[in-house]
Amino acid sequence: MIFIKNTAQTKEILNETEFINKFKSRTINPMEAYGQILLIAMPAFFVLVLFEKFWGIWKGNDTVPLNDMIASLSSGITNVTKDVLGLSIAVISYSWLFEKFSFFQIEATWLVYVIAFFALDFAGYWTHRIAHEYNIFWNNHIVHHSSEEFNLACALRQSISSIVKIFAIFLIPAAILGVPPQVIGIVAPLHLFAQFWYHTRHIGRMGFLEKIIVTPSHHRVHHAINPEYLDKNYGQIFIFWDRWFGTYQEEKDEIPAVYGVTRPVQTWNPIKINFMHLWLLIKDAWRAEKWSDKLKIWFMPLGWRPADVAKKYPVSKIEDVYHFDKYNPSLTKGMLIWSFGQLIALLLLLSYLFGNLADIGAPGIFYYGGFVFLTVYAYTELMDRNPNAWAWEVLKAVYAMYFVLTSGDWFGLNKFLPGSVYIFVGYLVVSALLSIWFSFKKEKLQLAN
Incomplete structure (x- = not known):
């Protein structure tokens, strides 16, 4: 028999079956668990964003315009709402990979959690890189780069258009090593939240850490549209992936970073931003004369358009990154x-x-x-x-x-x-x-x- 003490300080006796049923009925599903995490994370991120703004004002270098901050936080709201409601489909789940590919059965020790963290970062590097290199995947990532500022708030510009997810495919090495799914489930949100802090212009270079982890300096390069900086520094936590795979670029004092995307989004509306690249691809595929171009456009390098369509339907693009007007409609x-x-x-x-x-x-x-x-x-x-x-x-x-x-x-x-x-x-x-x-x-x- 099991004794449970209730709030009235009386004892209620339940048999084991009744207790288990009660426990099961109170089990929190992943959707609820993520919602509970966000109840803590959201106010924490909001306070940090406000702190950066007031810090910038105090230092005479405000990098967080209020209109940009509102747009960024609004994008974060749409993203977490979509995620909590489970409005996405994983092409392959990690649990399925674990069942099919694991050669070992290992316990969830501290070392396994470390391995899982590195595996997630390796997968994150390649997923991030693919999003920048191919037309079809850029739509899921454009919103993150859409701000023409660089601050903590823009870290929260996350996608609602990534309905189909391929991330787990890059976790095959972790599945082979036998990293349990529950470990990935715990480490994944920690890995995600750890990418927040380096979206700032108020932290300079960080000495020897520049060779190991992604720092604000590295990520300023990644968000820049300067020709020297484009498509560099894809790492999410560790920078050595970029060094090993040839995508590393150091920030240079003589090349001040300019932020945004080369085809400016020209809106504060995150829902529009999330689908504007997809809409352009659909229109270009429809307008292309060659059937091969209608299919090819989806899998070509980012920015590629059929020659006939590009000539007939030009799109606005920043040619000189040092001389263009940032989007800033006049607001009272x-x-x-x-x-x-x-x-x-x-x-x-x-x-x-x-x-x-x-x-x-x-x-x-x-x-x-x-x-x-x-x-x-x-x-x-x-x-x-x-x-x-x-x-x-x-x-x-x-x-x-x-x-x-x-x-x-x-x-x-x-x-x-x-x-x-x-x-x-x-x-x-x-x-x-x-x-x-x-x-x-x-x-x-x-x-x-």
């Missing part, structure tokens, strides 16, 4: 403050979703995810000075009000915090009205000019 202080307020409101609502995934359940979590994406789309369109931004905000409000009116709540939020549903409805109304006001005010300003 009120619009910028309101956009930041939208970001804060969404982070709070997202925290509620991640903390209550099991209670909300399916399909509710997917409806909630739709609201998250609509919100990001609406306020980043306003930041782009899109005259139709108000329509997206109204659509968001109508979408959310449907669930409030049909259920009397917003996915259990009012039970969690009594009275909060009224605050939420008030936010929807104010958000729609302000967006309409900003949109039409903008049109008057344009007419006046």
Whole structure:
């Protein structure tokens, strides 16, 4: 028999079968576990991003413009929402590779965790390199390079378009060595989060560490569009992969890094950025006269376009990286403050979703995810000075009000915090009205000019 002490300090006796059933019912699935991790990670990243901004202001070198920061954090929101909801397909899972290829059965010792970390970094190097070298894979990565700044916030510009994942293929060496899947599952998020810190211009060269790990200096080179720096330093944690495979480039004082992509995205909207390269490939494949070009374009080196299409349909490209205008549509202080307020409101609502995934359940979590994406789309369109931004905000409000009116709540939020549903409805109304006001005010300003 097993004795369990409850909160009222009384003893409840359960037989072993009942206990096991209770334990199983409380087991957290991977989706919930990742949501719980993000409840800690999101505020930590947000605080670090704000710290970098205030540090830059104090030092007289602010590298985090507010509009760029909002766009970057919004991209991170869409990415983690997609991941937590499991909206991706792995071509091959690591568990399957482990079952088919492992020659050994080893225990999860500290050494195994070290091997797993190196295996993940090796796989990360090649996945990253392929994303930069082939047309079809660049769409999954363009959003990370889309910022024309370089700061901690842009580290959070992660993809929502990587629906099909091939990452596990590069983990075959780990599977052969018998690294258990549960070890990979633990090490993978740690490996991912460890790539955050080096997205900054406030840390110079780091001595002997430059020969071992990826440093801010290395990664500034990677994000630069200078001809001398393009397609270099793919490493994620260790830089020796680049040294061994011929893709290493040192940062040079006489060549100041210029950031972004050579075909500027010209938008703050991360959802648009995630699919713009794919849309260009689709249009080019459709317009190409040769059938061979229609197929070849997907697997050619990044930037390749059929000659006939490139001539007839040219695309804007930066020719002189030292002389071009960064994307910066004019925003009033009120619009910028309101956009930041939208970001804060969404982070709070997202925290509620991640903390209550099991209670909300399916399909509710997917409806909630739709609201998250609509919100990001609406306020980043306003930041782009899109005259139709108000329509997206109204659509968001109508979408959310449907669930409030049909259920009397917003996915259990009012039970969690009594009275909060009224605050939420008030936010929807104010958000729609302000967006309409900003949109039409903008049109008057344009007419006046």
